Amino acid sequence: DTAVSQTPKYLVTQMGNDKSIKCEQNLGHDTMYWYKQDSKKFLKIMFSYNNKELIINETVPNRFSPKSPDKAHLNLHINSLELGDSAVYFCASSQFDRGSYEQYFGPGTRLTVT
Amino acid sequence: QKEVEQNSGPLSVPEGAIASLNCTYSDRGSQSFFWYRQYSGKSPELIMFIYSNGDKEDGRFTAQLNKASQYVSLLIRDSQPSDSATYLCAVRPRGDSWGKLQFGAGTQVVVTP
Numbered sequence: 416d417t418a419v420s421q422t423p424k425y426l427v428t429q430m431g432n433d434k435s436i437k438c439e440q441n442l443g444h445d446t447m448y449w450y451k452q453d454s455k456k457f458l459k460i461m462f463s464y465n466n467k468e469l470i471i472n473e474t475v476p477n478r479f480s481p482k483s484p485d486k487a488h489l490n491l492h493i494n495s496l497e498l499g500d501s502a503v504y505f506c507a508s509s510q511f512d513r514g515s516y517e518q519y520f521g522p523g524t525r526l527t528v529t
Numbered sequence: 530q531k532e533v534e535q536n537s538g539p540l541s542v543p544e545g546a547i548a549s550l551n552c553t554y555s556d557r558g559s560q561s562f563f564w565y566r567q568y569s570g571k572s573p574e575l576i577m578f579i580y581s582n583g584d585k586e587d588g589r590f591t592a593q594l595n596k597a598s599q600y601v602s603l604l605i606r607d608s609q610p611s612d613s614a615t616y617l618c619a620v621r622p623r624g625d626s627w628g629k630l631q632f633g634a635g636t637q638v639v640v641t642p
Binding site: 470 | 561563565567571572573574575578615617621627628629630632634635
């Protein structure tokens, strides 16, 4: 069974478009994260939700808007896409209430903006 | 100064040898330390975590933490070609309450038969 899943796996779109990425975890975790990995492979946290509450909100353009309808799902909507948004976006989850900080990653969504 | 630093490599290791990876961090109060393995085109996979000074062993992997010297290392014993990947070090900084990990840029390991 897939633990953390993301859709779509690949996303190719033009500048100026709006797109969404979806993430679901079946680990029963209470915390989910969005990361961006750029072309240099540097992984940087963007957002995190704990039980549907936004707890980490890094310095990210406000064109990026996360949403967590429940603790098993986390979506990322991106408005007015720019070339610099091209990257791989990873979702991750962890079980926070046990004081556990181990994070488990989804397969990633490779976004290409042309 | 980067918050988490790793030698980018590639680190070339003969099959069967020990691969030794190092990671240094700038925040002396950092709390938790993680090693992830990332194959090309795949997602990071958690392979080790360590919270206290000393060594932690899991199979062929050993993580070593020295908070006084602000480094964490990963040893891979009996290296196999399947260990060829990029290894990411991640650190949870002082004051973090929500798992806001800081990642290094990764060390590429190449195990040669």
